[in-house]
Amino acid sequence: MLAAVDANGIPVLLAGPDAKNTALRLKQTPHFCPQCGRLVVVRAGDVNIPHFAHESYAFCHSFSEHESPRHLSGKLDLFKWITRTHEAQMEARLPDGSQRPDILSGTIAVEYQCSTISASLFRSRTEKYCARGLNPFWLYGGPAIERKGRFIKLIPFQRLFLRYHAKIGFYIMAYCPDTKLFSIYGQITPVTPSLCLADRLDVNITEMTFPPSSVFSKDRHFSLSAFFDEKRKWIDRSLYYSNARTHPFFRAVYESGRNPYLLSEEIGLPVRSGMAIRNHPVEWQFYIANERKSGSIDEAAAIVRSRIETGHLKEAIMPLAPSMTPEQAAADYVMLLNDLKMEIRTDSKSMGGKVQREEQFCLAYEKQIIDRLIF
Structure with missing residues (x-):
């Protein structure tokens, strides 16, 4: 801490070019934490900048962490x-x-x-x-x-x-x-x-x-084709390091008779508020695509929230961006599909066909997707 009070309650601040001389002068007089009122000591060595320190931080809520x-x-x-x-x-x-x-x-x-x-x-x-x-x-x-x-x-x-x-x-x-x-x-x-x-x-x-x-x-230095490449790499790593039978996303994909590598390009796209969900976009967007009936924003938001409550998805904690929620991510996804004027299409039948479809998708929609990432 850089601020304390003397025995008369007068604030003392160790800042500025003369801070070390001030600290050395104050060493002989008692000073106190203005928060908890306990005695503090002056530190003025040759390595650290001059500061006040509690003898014990256990009793001060404001300075419970050593600085x-x-x-x-x-x-x-x-x-x-x-x-x-x-x-x-x-x-x-x-x-x-x-x-x-x-x-x-x-x-x-x-x-x-x-x-x-x-x-x-x-x-x-x-x-x-x-x-x-x-x-x-x-x-x-x-x-x-x-x-x-x-x-x-x-x-x-x-x-x-x-x-x-x-x-x-x-x-x-x-x-x-x-x-x-x-x-x-x-x-x-x-x-x-x-x-x-x-x-x-x-x-x-x-x-x-x-x-x-x-x-x-x-x-934006953003490439949708590179994003698709990273999606394939993520699927590779996830299947290699995890048990696909117990992983909620892969289990749901296989139970629906589908292949995670061949899912339609509309499943797993970057959206503006995607940081609110600690899972790959292909995971939560697959749940929306697989379970939706009306295609509404409220329905998509409810699907995502349900998967969070069952532990299949993780909500990101962002105290400084409270408006960015998993529900907002679901809404952004539905609005993106509406903006692109497309429905979820059928899956590819082969990896060769998948690569061709991704190339066509990037040519047709990359600019619109990037434009929606930032207003």
Whole structure:
């Protein structure tokens, strides 16, 4: 923590070029956590930046996690960045004392999260901020998002930072105190349950506005034929590593007398809110295609929800994009089919025929599908 109070309740902040001298001077006087009221000690070594530390974190709800040097350094960078143009408080104490954002500027509560926390805690903190009329601005500060060739791999914790904006689709904002760079991963589109396509934009902290803004190219670097290739690879891997007889999707496909490789091209397409479901699009779209009767949006949404409740599909937890739900993904899929003016067609009869049909499908519909991924 970078802020504390002295014995008279006067706030003390360890920030700025003279922070180390200030910390050394304060070492001889008692200081206290403004949240729990317990004694804190001043740390001012040669490695980490000057800060206050609890002797024990067990009794402080706001600082129950030890702050790493990376977190302290990043938080200080962000505070300096924000106060260039806006008033802000470091580690502001909210009225009822149950929360303490890293930085509070107006109604924006900045949380710079480097260590992994549970989805339930992330969602609880977010909901509490919103209930107070605050806008929670979560910044990812953990290990760099892993690249897998042209894709990125998002672990469940990183997915908690997903937001949605009409102009850039799903996006994540990260900050690295070592490079002083914001990294914005935008236009994130799932290709498999773990891999996503994404555009990345790096902006130096000196060039970023607060609140942040970014501009991405309107051209999507997205290939529907490559998406179909990855779908085949996903089926290969899934069949190799799992028991097809017990896997809900493959069992349903085989019980219907069909082949997962030969399913019609309309089953397993990328849609705008597909991140809301932690399964491959071919899985949940097969359930819709196989079980629907009326073809309505409500029916598709009910099918997806039923499969989630039975454990055949997994709902993604995205506290910062609450409007993006599995039901919305189902709605987007039905609207995509309506926009393409097509029904679910019969399956291919051979892999050779399947490849030809996919090529024809891409030529006819790729642009419309990509256009619907981002408004």
